Each structure stands twice: as C-alpha cells, then as structure tokens.
Amino acid sequence: MEGNGGKNNTIETWLNKHRLMYNKATQHPFILSIRDGTVNLSSFKLWLGQDYIFVREFVPFLASVLLKAWKESDDGSDMEVLLGGMASLNDEISWFKKEASKWSILLSSVAPQKANQDYCRFLESMISPEVNYTVAVTAFWAIEAVYQESFSLCLGSGSKTPIELLETCQRWGNDGFGQYCVSLRNIANKNLAKAPADVLKKAEEALLRVLELEVGFWNMSHGEM
Ligand SMILES: Cc1ncc(CO)c(N)n1
Numbered sequence: 001m002e003g004n005g006g007k008n009n010t011i012e013t014w015l016n017k018h019r020l021m022y023n024k025a026t027q028h029p030f031i032l033s034i035r036d037g038t039v040n041l042s043s044f045k046l047w048l049g050q051d052y053i054f055v056r057e058f059v060p061f062l063a064s065v066l067l068k069a070w071k072e073s074d075d076g077s078d079m080e081v082l083l084g085g086m087a088s089l090n091d092e093i094s095w096f097k098k099e100a101s102k103w104s105i106l107l108s109s110v111a112p113q114k115a116n117q118d119y120c121r122f123l124e125s126m127i128s129p130e131v132n133y134t135v136a137v138t139a140f141w142a143i144e145a146v147y148q149e150s151f152s153l154c155l156g157s158g159s160k161t162p163i164e165l166l167e168t169c170q171r172w173g174n175d176g177f178g179q180y181c182v183s184l185r186n187i188a189n190k191n192l193a194k195a196p197a198d199v200l201k202k203a204e205e206a207l208l209r210v211l212e213l214e215v216g217f218w219n220m221s222h223g224e225m
Pocket residue numbers: 051054055143144146147214217
C-alpha cells in the first residue's frame with residue numbers, strides 16, 4: 001500500500017488545503033502592483049538585486065536536488081528535467097546581470113536583507129543529505145511554481161504591466177516555464193505517491209515554509225518590512 005492511499009495528486013490536495021496561503025504567495029500586492037501598472041520602480045529594483053542573490057544561492061540547492069535524484073530516484077527522466085533547470089539558471093544569472101545594468105544596479109554592492117537571508121538559510125537546510133529527495137523536489141517545485149503563477153498574472157489579458165517590466169514577467173510567466181513547472185509537479189506527485197507518512201509530513205511542511213518565505217520575500221520588495 002502506498003503511503004498516500006494510492007493517490008497521485010498529493011500536490012493538488014495540498015494546494016486546495018492551503019489555498020489561502022498559496023494565493024497570498026502568488027497574488028501578492030507587489031505582483032498586483034506590477035499587473036496594474038502602479039508598481040514603484042524602486043521596489044522593482046530592490047526585488048531585482050535581492051533576487052539575484054537568491055538565484056545564486058539557488059544553484060547549490062538545485063545541485064543538491066540533482067544529486068538526491070541521482071541517488072534516490074528510480075526514474076532517469078527526473079534528472080533530465082532537473083538538468084534543464086540547471087541550464088536555465090545559468091541563463092538566468094546572465095539575464096540578471098544584463099537587467100541590473102539596464103537599471104543601473106551595482107549587483108556587487110547589494111547585501112541580502114533579512115527575508116532573503118531567511119530564505120537562503122532554508123535552501124541551505126534542504127541541501128543536507130538527511131533531507132530526502134521527495135521533500136527537496138517538492139520544495140523545488142513550490143519555489144518555481146510561485147514565480148510562474150505570480151508572473152503569468154502580469155501577462156494575462158487586462159494586465160497593465162509597464163513595458164519595461166514585461167521581459168521580467170515573461171521570464172517566469174512564459175509557457176515553457178509553465179510546462180517545466182508541470183514536469184516538476186509530476187515528479188513531486190510521483191514521489192509523494194510512494195512516500196511513507198513521515199516523508200509526506202515533511203514535504204507538506206516544506207511546501208508551507210516555501211509559501212511563507214515567498215510572502216516574506218515579496219513583502220521585503222514591496223517595502224513592508
Ligand atoms: C524568491 C524567488 N523565488 C522563486 C524564484 C524562481 O526561480 C526566484 N527566482 N526567486
């Protein structure tokens with residue numbers, strides 16, 4: 001018997017259960033301000049500099065997920081999806097540098113703020129070999145999914161996203177990134193379906209922690225510290 005009663009839709013179940021928190025993370029006032037065109041550009045610049053630091057910390061985290069997949073996954077296609085993610089991160093770091101120079105942000109002088117430090121500390125905790133693959137890949141999916149949902153909101157019909165922010169929104173809101181998030185969710189669901197109860201509990205906690213940290217990250221950018 002599988003740990004999850006034989007179901008293969010744990011993520012959907014959790015998203016329904018935690019819908020309020022998920023919506024808080026994906027429909028944050030900062031994102032809504034981009035969508036309605038009222039965004040404060042100094043907030044956007046703050047976000048950009050902080051997210052560059054986050055994304056650099058994201059590389060060793062993803063490397064650890066890849067390592068866990070190699071050790072613990074029985075499906076070789078997981079590794080290919082994760083490797084694709086690693087390749088996009090490489091591209092993303094170049095994009096941040098280009099975007100920062102467009103906004104005259106000196107990345108080398110940006111220091112991580114408290115909410116960012118908290119998030120980076122969480123990523124580091126997930127790197128530990130004691131955290132198993134199912135938990136780490138669930139967290140990874142959640143981190144990517146929040147950005148995908150958030151930024152695709154800024155591209156929808158009726159959105160008044162300022163033209164100079166469209167490229168940012170497209171980076172995470174494009175269909176390819178959406179497909180990638182679906183692949184990650186499928187991987188998470190597949191592993192959750194065969195996970196024992198204690199692993200399920202840790203994965204659900206990791207999901208909630210990610211949502212909380214994402215809200216904190218948006219709050220920081222939006223100047224609600
Ligand atoms: C804070 C944060 N969450 C998620 C992503 C998605 O990669 C990101 N770049 N930054």
